[in-house]
Structures are given as structure tokens and as C-alpha cells.
Amino acid sequence: MDLPGAKVGEVCVRFAPEPSGYLHIGHAKAALLNKYFAERYKGRLIVRFDDTNPSKESNEFVENVLKDIETLRVKYDVVTYTSDHFPKLMEMAESLIKQGKAYVDDTPKEQMRSERMDGVESKRRNSTVEENLSLWKEMVNGTKRGTECCVRGKLDMQDPNKSLRDPVYYRCNPDSHHRVGSKYKVYPTYDFACPFVDALEGVTHALRSSEYHDRNAQYYCILQDMGLRRVEIYEFSRLNMVYTVLSKRKLLWFVQNNMVEDWTDARFPTVQGIVRRGLKIEALIQFILEQGASKNLNLMEWDKLWTINKKIVDPVCGRHTAVLKDKRVLFTLTNGPENLARVC
Template identity: 60%
Template structure:
């Protein structure tokens, strides 16, 4: 008996030692281990009634288990097993208790209330996230397809559609969706409307003018057809959904009109630093090494109204770039390659490893020094990055970092015998100068991964990219290589020829005129000085539309009556004679004429109408000789 008592006390001591202060208060008055254990059991799990309530709660949780977005199968299965094991533990001891509330002990009541609290918390739980809510709504309203396969396809679409929220990916997303749609597609999944159709329609409609412009040009025919079909069937309901989605349709329109067109990823207000994209290998044009080209860039940027903070030159970083190249060689991340250019191009295209890729560090450094001095041996070599020579993205197949060039540099003369490529210099300089975002046309998208891999090898900060579509124009050429042909062959006056799509060419063709708001509507600009003269100038088109005795209004002056119209021997109107009629009503006249006073301050202008650069809208064939379509004189 004494032994039993000692064991019980030891057990009670062990229980006490395993409890925090709050739980210890619950069992402090227990005289034996069983009493303490029963108290704890009721507090945490409760008697059979409490267990049954807990079991029912777990069963409800089990029935509503579903995979989260981007959750792996193993993680989901782990959550299922956890709930199942909890249920198994409760099933063993679950019995229907017939005790009424008045027969429960305080501890039993506490356990029951805990289980009830657990159920209340479950009922009050919330769903967070737009696409989590869409999945819930889709299932609840039976808009989630028929069968597991269609439900899976809907999940695929809902995982993809958020890409439309990223402005820089909008057009690429449209292209992907269009290519996935059959021409006879009415709905995205199956033969009935699903939550996927609503989600995609909302994503397209939310971007307003951007999506309207894509649909308006019939660029994505399958997407256009799907969108129009959906609108014809559910226009009223879809507009109501959009109104709820954005607060209200009218508020949405006002809100979106104030949004910037560019949604820069990872941008912080006041911390965005951009560089002007082109390199100085030509005049700036709408669609980029000579001193002339370099000096033209700041001039063109000012013409565009862009205020820049500083002008920097890549050659200022040549010493650091060479140190970085040597560092990558020593780390085995770059190698010198003396493969002939044609063979290198073929091997790179086929993903074949260069024999030079496995040169030792000492061998690479030896050849690197030959390149630096521009020796005959060095001129046969180039420096390549060791990225991934078999990558499907060919831009990652060991790009060239340095090439030898003995030509004169427009700023440093013959100081250097080798120069970094744009692919190597740009990642380094961007990171060094604190550039946060690079804006460039989407033809360079394949180079984004290349830049980030190079920056990773360099150990510098990565920059973000925003791609935009290249502007298409007709009856002209945007390729500077082809424009250069026109310049070199004397087909145009130069890079600023009005027919060439450069900034300076556009200035000559259609000068940028900054118009001050009219003074009478813009009082802050001050009083307007108007000069009235006996003779005035009016537009010839206005002159020939006037008949004798017509009453017309001279803007900002008053009415006048035309008494006589004089013509020359050719019948051309040369002069109109009239008298002021200032008491006349401007509301009664049909013609409101803009005029200029006859004064010596007027400047005579000569307007020249230019023809197109080429006679074809677009040169479709890549190898088509464009010289045969040139307009020599215009």
C-alpha cells in the first residue's frame, strides 16, 4: 500500500512539473495523480460528449479539405493525414453521453465550452485572396465544370489569369490565351460558362483602353471572338460583376484614367532610377559610335521634354569591367575562346560545347593578357561567359563578353585593344549606377535571364525589366542598319532628314510647337495683347467660302460685313473689302475667322510636303532588297 502511494505521488509530481502556471492552478488541489489527470483530460479533450463535438468538428474540416493555390500534393496529403489521425484518436473514446447540462461538472462544462468555441471559430473563419474566393464562388454556384478533368483545367486557368494584373506581361498573356483557344471556342472549359470565363473577362475589361486597343485591331482573333460571344450572351450580368469588382463602373473609369500606363514591378515611389535605353549607334528614332551619335542623344532627349540627372559613359567603367572579367576567369565563370567565328556560331546554335570551355584558369589568363595587348594571338580570341551552353534560350549559351578591336575610339583613342560587349557591360553598369528598372522593347525579352545570370555571377544587384511592344509604322523603316544605307548612299540628306523616323527628322518634318493656353481662359498667364490693324490676313480657305454682303465674326474682335470680293485674271480671290460691325451678334454668324494683323513682325514660312521614304507600306520579306522601292525625290 505504501509503495502504491509513493508511485502515485511520484506520478503527481511528474504531472506538476510538466505544467505551466495557469494549468497548475487547475490541478493544485488534486490529492492524487488520477484526479489531476482527469481534470487535465476534461480541460483539453473533455468527456465523451466533448470528444464527440470535437470529432464532428474534425469531420467537417475533413469534408471541406481542398488544395490551396500552389500547394504540392505531398503537403496536401500531410494535412489530410493530420486530420484523419486526430479523428482516430477521438473515435477510440467517443461514446454518446446521456448527461444533461445540470449533471455536468465544472471541468466537463469547461471542456464542452472549449469545443463549442472551436466550432464558432471554424464558422467565423474567412477566405482571403481574389482567386481563392473565385474558386469558392465557382464551386458554390456550380461554375466549376463537370468532372475532375474540367475542374483541373479550371484550376490551371485560374493559376494563369493573375499574370494579366502585371502590366508588362499583359500582351504576352493575351497571345498565350489566344493560341490556346480553338477558333470555335465559346467557353474556356467545356460547353458551359465557368468561373474561368468570368475571371478572364474581368481581367481584360479591367484594363480598359489597353484591352480595347488589342481587340480593336483584331490582333488576337480567337480571344476577340470569345470575348464578343461572352458579351453578347451575358453583357448585363458581366457589367454588374465588373461594377462590384471595381467599386462601381463609373468610379472604375475615373480611377483607371488616372493610373499610369506602366505598372513597374517592385517599384517604390521616389526610389525608381531609370536609364535611357538606346546605345549611341545612331540618332534616336521612334523604335538608337561616333561622336556625332553620342552628342545627338542629349539633344534628342531634351527635345522629348525629358529632364535627366546625369550623362554617363560606359568607357568610364572600363577598368572596373576588365577587373570583373578577370575575376570571373579566376572563378571559372568565363573562358577565352579562339574558335573561329563561323564555327562558334554553328556550335552555339546546336548547343555543342566549345573545346576551349575547359581551359585551365592559367591558360585563360595567359590568353586574356594577349587580348589586352592586342597581339596576333589575342586578336584570334574572345572572352565568353560560362552560363549554359545547352540552354533552350540561346542567349544563355555562353555569350561573348569581350572582343578585340584595334579601331579608334571616339573618346579614348587607341588606349584599349579590346572592348566589352553590351551584354557584359550593361548588367555591371546598371547595378553600379543604382538603376532599378530597365525599359526596353520586347524583342530583348530572351536576354532578361541572361542579364540576371551575369549579374548573379558578378555578385551584383539584379535590375528589373519592363518590356513594351515595338512601334510599327508604314512607308518607312525603323531599322537603323537600313536607315544607314540611305544615309551612306545619299538617298536622304542625313539622319535628320524629315523622311527618316528619328527625333530630329520629326522635328524638321513637324516642328514641336508648345502652345500656351488662351489668355482669356487662363487668367494666371496675364493679359493678352491684341494688335488691331486696318489690313488683316485670313486663311484662303475661309476667303473663298465668303460671299459679298456676308456678315462674319473676327475672333476676339467682333463682326464685320464683307462688301466686295476682288479676284485676279485667273479668278483667284486676292482681296476682300469690308467694314466693321461691332454691334452685331457673334451668335448670328456662321463663319468665325481666325486672323493675323498686317505687321512687319509677321514671319513668312515655307511649308514643304514630304513624300514617304519607301513606296511599300511594309517590307515583309526579310531579305527583300529595299533599294528597289525607294522614293529618290519627294
């Protein structure tokens, strides 16, 4: 596996989970691939928490993600948070508004979704810079008027790639953030924050699963509008397992409705769940690296993973035989070890 344009000693990759749940086997693939490339090119690995949605995130998830990373034996150089860069992200959003590359929109959510699908420009798209800055201030202050608005990038509403049809950059959220409390009333979207922070933190190659393929053009377009250096995107296929839910939102439903013990339930596809069930980390690492960074979508069988696990466990696993006391039979062993003549 090679990274395009990578040079030994000059590579920087990042593993950027959202702290809205525990890591599952799909996240493990992303973490281990980042580890592989960082080690291969003698580069740096950043663990960055993409904490841009206070409604879903908590310190519990941060702590357990770090625990899972340690379990996966992923060594990193530094832990950062997108929230570390909130002030600079807000400055960038305001700068884009002043340059006419972004605008504040108060179109209702469902109408906005419909207009994006149909390629219809928002009535607010050509508002003056002064009007946009005034509404942006309302958003930052969390006023009633501000909460009706969002900041959108002014890209291309006619592009066949719908991710380029004026995506949302900033939105209001009144919930308290697990790190910064109620300091902010506005938060950047993942699509806006990710390219900015990647460039700011010195990332050279952003590893992303192929489910984000349609957003690659958006990523590069936003970087260009920001005037930041190019970060190479390297795609790999998302890990899908048969008969397995890998959506954190859906897994959370099981936890909240007491359908399982917690995120560590042995029936869960989380790292802690499958380890609790008896999986050796060596088996998981081998399973992931055998797939490599292929872009081909596939549906993996659990049997393959457990077969690898069996090969690792068998040589070191003790073998014991038990006999029920009321079913025991007296017998004499001949031609056996000298110190074992009778067994009862």
C-alpha cells in the same frame, strides 16, 4: 502603368542608347516611358550612352541624341557612358576568368556560331585559368594572337535558351574610340556591360523592349555570376510602324549612299526627321503614352499619329486663302462687315 516592387523616391531608371545614329520614333518610346516612370515615382533618370563599339559610334551621334532628348522634353539627372566603367568592366572579366566562370576562346566566328546552335562545347571551354589569363593578356595588349580570341561566359551550352550558351563577354577591336581614343584594344559586349553598369549605377528597374525577352535569363545569370544585386527588368513592346525601317544600320545605309539628305530628312522616322515634317512633340508624347507599356506586339499606323497632330495644330494654325491675280473677279459684298464693302 506600375513598376513591380517600385517605391516612391527609390526608383532609378535609365535610357541607354548606343551613339551609332540619331534617335528614331522607336527610341522616343523608350525615352518617354523612362521619363514617365521616373516622374511618377519621383525617382532618378540616367541617360547612359552604351558606347562599347567604336566602329559604329561618334561624337556627332552623341550630340544629336542629346539634342533629340531635349526635343522630347525628357529631363534627366545625369549623363553617363559605359566607357566610364571600362577599367572596372575589365577587372570583372578577369575576376570571372580566375573564378572559372569565363574562358578565352579562339574558335573561328562561324564555327562558334554553329557550335552554339548545336549545343557543342568549345575545345577551349575547359582550359586552365593560367591558359585563359595568358590569352586574356594577349587580348588586352591587342597582339595578333589576342585578336583571334574573345572572352566567353561559362553558362550552359545545353540550355534551350540559346542566349545562355556561353555568350561572348569581350572581344578585340582596333578602331579608335570617340571618347578614349586608342587606349583600349578590347571592348565589352552589350550583354556583359549592361547588367554590370545597371547594378553599379544604382538602377532599380531596367526598361527593355520585348525583343530582348530571351536575353532576360542571361541578364540575371550574369548578375548572379558577378555577385551583384538584382535589377528588375520591365518589358514593353517594341514600336513598329507600317512601311517603316527602324534599323539604324539600314538607315545609315541610306545616309551613306546619299539616298537622303541626312539623318534629319523629312522622310526619315528619326525624331529630327518627323519634327522637320511638321510633327508637334505634344502629339508624339500623347501617341506614345496612349500605347502605355503593353507587351503586346503591334504594328502602328502613321495615320493615327498625324490625326493626333492635326487636333493639336488645328486650333492654333492660321487659315489663309489665296487668289491668283490674273483670275481675280470684282464683286460687291452686301450684309457684310461695315468696313468691308468691296473686295478685289
